[in-house]
Amino acid sequence: MEIITLLLGIFGTGTAAGWWVIRNLYYICQPSEVLIFAGSRTPVDDKRSVGYRLVKGGSSIQVPLLEKTFRMDLTNMIIELRVSNAYSKGGIPLTVEGVANIKIAGEEPTIHNAIERLLGKSRKDIEQLAKDTLEGNLRGVLANLTPEQVNEDKITFAKTLLEEAEDDLEKLGLVLDNLQIKNIFDEVRYLDSIGRKQQAELLRDARIAEAQAKAEAIIKASENNRITKLRQIERDLEIAKAEAERRVRDALTKRTAVVAEVESVVHAQVARVQAEVAVQTERIKQVENQLQADVIAPAEAECQRAIAQAKGDAAKIIEEGKAQAAGTQCLAQSWQNAGASAKEIFIYQKLEPLLKIIATGVPEVKVENLTVIDTANGGSVPKMASFIEQLRQTTGVDITQVVNRLK
Structure with a gap:
């Protein structure tokens, strides 16, 4: 570069x-x-x-x-192969026809062998060299196989030839892409005799197979007929069982329906009685509540009221008695403290309010009797005398005697 x-x-x-x-x-x-x-x-x-x-x-x-x-x-070269009178294992000459696809190797290191051995040669010379190499390998492979092996398994034969030729072609810098065997035959018609024998064997095997197939078909038909009859019997048995089970179910269903109907009637009656019991129970409660409201509650209230009133009256009486007793005790104590003059003092204490009450309560009356009193001693004497007389007549208390007694 x-x-x-x-x-x-x-x-x-x-x-x-x-x-x-x-x-x-x-x-x-x-x-x-x-x-x-x-x-x-x-x-x-x-x-x-x-x-x-x-x-x-x-x-x-x-x-x-x-x-x-x-x-x-580097393009492919199609080579037509034909090997005649190539002796197979057993000494039978065979003729093999095939086709191979070969090309010059384009990868190292095989390409170096192609350059050293094929550079400068024409494409025809390269094809002839490859053809001669493949035919030599083909004869070598045929020598190790019997005609039966070659004829029966052409794929294995081509594979063996491919493996055999690969090393020799690689040394020349060539690559075998594909190899197919088109035809194999021989001049002495050995393969034909093998074919006739095989055909006879095939025909025999076919007749035997046909007879076996017919026998097996008859056996199979008998077996199928037996299986069919058994299945038909089983089906009829299942139908009979199903019918019996249906009848049993119908009977059970009817029995269940009757029992359910009776139970429903009993349950209805029980429910009705229970409802009636509940109604009567409610009525009893209603009557009890009404009695409680109309009789018992008022009676209890009246009883409580009477008890309260009696307690109140008793308390009043007790208190009045207590007060009267206390007053009597006080009066007795005062009376005792007053000594001999207690009676007159008591009368004088009661006399003044009594006189006021009497004086205010004396109505105007018609004079039936007239008493003339000497007024030389004062103008109030007649009124006093009249009042004393009236008091004596109404109450029975003689003031004059009381006064004299006090003196």
Whole structure:
């Protein structure tokens, strides 16, 4: 790359020499090929190097005078294979026809084998080389297989051939993409006899299989008929069981309905009696409440009132008695303290208010008797005499005698 850059710097890109370099020394590599620039040393690994450089899927410029450019095609090559009189295991010559898809390896390190062995050869020469290699491998594989094995399992035969040829083709720098066996036959018609034998065996096996199939079909039909009859019997039995169960359910249902009806009547009667009991209970409570309100409560109230009134009257009487007793005791004490004059003092104490009451309460009366009194001793004597007389007549108290007694 340093040489390429140097050349472009020397010739330039705008001169005729630059255009000549681009036209004659600049190479573009197609995806289906590889460019080989021979003449320069390129290391392959740590131990060896090769005298060329590879360009795949890109472009490069050939170094003038130092390198030469080669193109190697990597597209598939279809090779028709035909091997005649290839002896198989057992000495039977066979003819095998097939087709193979081969291409030059495009990956390292196999591509180096292709460059060393196939560079400069034409595509026809490469195809012939690959064909000869595959036919040799095909003969080697046939020698290890019997005609029966080759004919019965072509896929295994092709796989074995592919594994056998892979190493030899890799040494040539080729890659076997696909291999198919199209036809296998022989001149002595051994395979035909094997085929006839196999056909006879197949026909025999087919007849045996047919007879076995018919016998199995008859047995199967008998078994199916037996199973069908058994299932029919089981179905009839199930139907009979279901019918019996239905009748039992109907009877149980009717019994349950009758019992439920009787129970409903009993429950209705019980409910009615319970309701009547509840009504009577409420009536009893109502009567009790009415009796309580109309008789007992008023009687209790009257009783309480009478008790309270009696208590009040008794208390009044007791208090009056106590007061009278206390007054009597006080009067007796005063009377005792007054000594002999106690009676007159008492009468004088009671006389003044009594006289006032009498004086205010004397109505006007008609004079029936007239008493003439001498007024020489004063004008109040007649009134006093009249008052004393009236007091004596009304109360029976003789003031004159009282006064005389006090004197």
